[in-house]
Amino acid sequence: MNKVKEFIQYLFSPRKRSCTVSFLLTVVLYLVMSVLIANGSVSSLIKGLLIPLCSYIVAALALNLTVGILGDLSLGQAGFMSVGAFTGAVVSAVLQQHLDSNLLILIISILAGTVMAALFGVLVGVPVLKLEGDYLAIVTLAFGQIVKTLISNFYVGIDSTGLKMSFIEDRTHLEAGGKMIINGPSGLSGNTRMSTFAVGFVLILITLVVIYHLLESRYGRAILATRDNKVVALTVGINTSKYKLITFVISAALTGAAGVLYAMNFSSITPAKFDFNLSIFILIYVVLGGLGNMTGTIVSTIVLMLLPELLRELNDYRMIIYALILIAIMLITNNRSLRSLYERLFLRKEKRNVESTDL
Amino acid sequence: MNLLNYLINGLSLGSVYAIIAIGYTMVYGIAKMLNFAHGDVIMIGAYVSFFMLVNFGLGFIPSLLIAVVICTVLGIVIERLAYKPLRQADSLSVLITAIGVSYLLQNSAQLMWGSATKMYPINIISGSVSLFGGKLSIPYLTIVTILVCIVVTFALQWFVNNTRTGSAMRACSEDKDAARLMGINVDTTISITFAIGSCFAAVAAVLLCSAYPAVSPTLGSMPGIKAFTAAVFGGIGSIPGAFIGGLLLGIIEIFSRAYISTQLSDAIVFSVLIIVLLFKPTGILGKKVSEKV
Structure with missing residues (x-):
């Protein structure tokens, strides 16, 4: 009995608390949703949103790793999702000819998308992370645009002789019975839908495990040191470029996985879906959830994704209201007098704790 | 001859980018923020001039002037209401607010004027100059666009370097607190910067729509992103840099x-942008800022 109590105390100790809360929240939400679905009390609209929601949560958590933990702004999240999504779709189309188990195909596709997105992460990260300032933001923005343009001009088909690819024009010349997988600007069509809510849930858990493990490790401390003061980190012998690159690549890889999950939920999807606006939306989830705060990211993604649906009755006005809410939140949370009032009312005890641990 | 033709077309498109990029670069230089709503101010300018031309039957110059006035006021209002309260906030909050303003403008435009694309009257500046015995013809619009860009850049450069307000701007971009100690009204200076940027956005809107005559609520996004790229390309914060970056x-x-x-x-x-940044991380004319410890 004592052991259990100790364990619970350990789970809610200041160091572990945020991790525990994130996991608990995810599991509880999943169980509640599963029960509600089994009851049949969930509308088909919400049901259709569940897998995209999981995908966005994973992408937002991954972005929080770059923006919140690494402290570098990335505007190319949609690019990595796109790379993952289309890689995953091609892999799954190939595997469908050899394997029967949809789950197995989905898992292998997700892994393939993850690896490909990680490779692109290295490609973008190696040259850029040595630069200072907002350059990561600009280069990732450019990267997202490049990926969108390239995939819009990419043609991949499959027939009995294997995969055929061409660029700019459709020169795949498929045999009769062959199938186009990526069809230039019209993207995926006839994609077999394999993603399930359960897989999405597991992917969120894996993402949380990866992120919290990274943070607890030697790597995580080096990364935080780099973010807080790069010069000091360098002087104590931390290879800041290396740690930045590792974090950025992990973030890209997780985003790729989110992309596969997203793509495998739809039978057709265009490359234009993964545009600059999507990157911005994910960034909004992260910033409103709180930089470096994983639980906050999950909550804000859920709230902000459901908000336009809840505002659906307002029709034409809903995006205007969404925009106004966004601006209002930013103005209110940055208002000094409101902030100090909040701190006085709620944070007195915690603040004292922080002060004592600082010493 | 084709080469020359493409070069002139490129200069014309580049001039529009340059005028927009100047707006980005000035705001970044002084307020240190990425004003994502800048592209949408262009969109508003395009709509205003469209309605002035089509519904009110005004001429080119009057409709341009009205668009300039409305965009300038809009720029100042946005700055006062949305950005000024965030002067002390972290840059990400400001960025998100700018994105919020951008959504607000786009969706308001969609609500007020519909999402259907409107055709901008293209015959405002018609005709062209023939050169080399008709082998090369340059539309007047192209010439006007390039001239406007050159005039605007040099005028602004002169303004920033030779007037009191201009020196106040330079001082604010160096160090806001020191500028305040010197008796400079930082808030007013930032407002003026936004006003100038938005005023140029209206000019760019009219030139852009005369060349690519489709007006829609999302009109400003792509030119906005491209012009921002141009500003970075030339070295963000530098007016001649925005000019060269835009043209290139x-x-x-x-x-x-x-x-x-x-x-x-x-x-x-965008690939060229990445390659340039790798070899010249601060852009073509950007200053290298060394980090003090």
Whole structure:
């Protein structure tokens, strides 16, 4: 009995608390949703949103790793999702000819998308992370645009002789019975839908495990040191470029996985879906959830994704209201007098704790 | 002759980018923020001038002036209401607010004027000059666009370097607190910067729509992103940099459309940006800022 109590105390100790809360929240939400679905009390609209929601949560958590933990702004999240999504779709189309188990195909596709997105992460990260300032933001923005343009001009088909690819024009010349997988600007069509809510849930858990493990490790401390003061980190012998690159690549890889999950939920999807606006939306989830705060990211993604649906009755006005809410939140949370009032009312005890641990 | 033709087209498109990029670069230089709503101010300018031309039957110059006035006021209002309260906030909060303003403008435009594309009257500046016995014809619009860009850049450069307000701007971009101690009204200076940027956005809107006559609520996004790229390309914060960056970006875009591939032109433009940043991290004319410890 004592052991259990100790364990619970350990789970809610200041160091572990945020991790525990994130996991608990995810599991509880999943169980509640599963029960509600089994009851049949969930509308088909919400049901259709569940897998995209999981995908966005994973992408937002991954972005929080770059923006919140690494402290570098990335505007190319949609690019990595796109790379993952289309890689995953091609892999799954190939595997469908050899394997029967949809789950197995989905898992292998997700892994393939993850690896490909990680490779692109290295490609973008190696040259850029040595630069200072907002350059990561600009280069990732450019990267997202490049990926969108390239995939819009990419043609991949499959027939009995294997995969055929061409660029700019459709020169795949498929045999009769062959199938186009990526069809230039019209993207995926006839994609077999394999993603399930359960897989999405597991992917969120894996993402949380990866992120919290990274943070607890030697790597995580080096990364935080780099973010807080790069010069000091360098002087104590931390290879800041290396740690930045590792974090950025992990973030890209997780985003790729989110992309596969997203793509495998739809039978057709265009490359234009993964545009600059999507990157911005994910960034909004992260910033409103709180930089470096994983639980906050999950909550804000859920709230902000459901908000336009809840505002659906307002029709034409809903995006205007969404925009106004966004601006209002930013103005209110940055208002000094409101902030100090909040701190006085709620944070007195915690603040004292922080002060004592600082010493 | 084709080459010359493409070059002139590139300069014309680049001039529009340059005028927009100047707005970005000034705001970044002084307020240290990425004003994502800048592209949408262009969109508002386009709509205003469209209605002045079509519904009120005004001429080119009056409708341009009204668009300039409305955009300038809009720029100041946005700055006062949305950005000023965030002067002390972290840069990400400001960025998100700018994105919120951008959504607000886009969706308000969609609500007020519908999402359907409107055709901008293209015959405002018609006719062209023939050169080399008719082998090369340059539309007057192209000449006007390039001239406006050159005039605007030099006028602004003179303004920033030779007037009191200009020196106040330079002082604010160096160090806001020190500027305040010197008796400079930082808030007013930032408002003036936004006003100038938005005023140029209206000019760019009219020139852009005369060349590409489709007016829609999302009109400003892509030119906005491209112009921002141009500003970075030339060295963000620098007015001559925005000018050169804009022109180069326009030329690269038109050349890659003509000689490589129409569909891939965006990818090529952004790849060039990445390559330039790798070799010259602060852009073409950017200053190197050394970090003090």
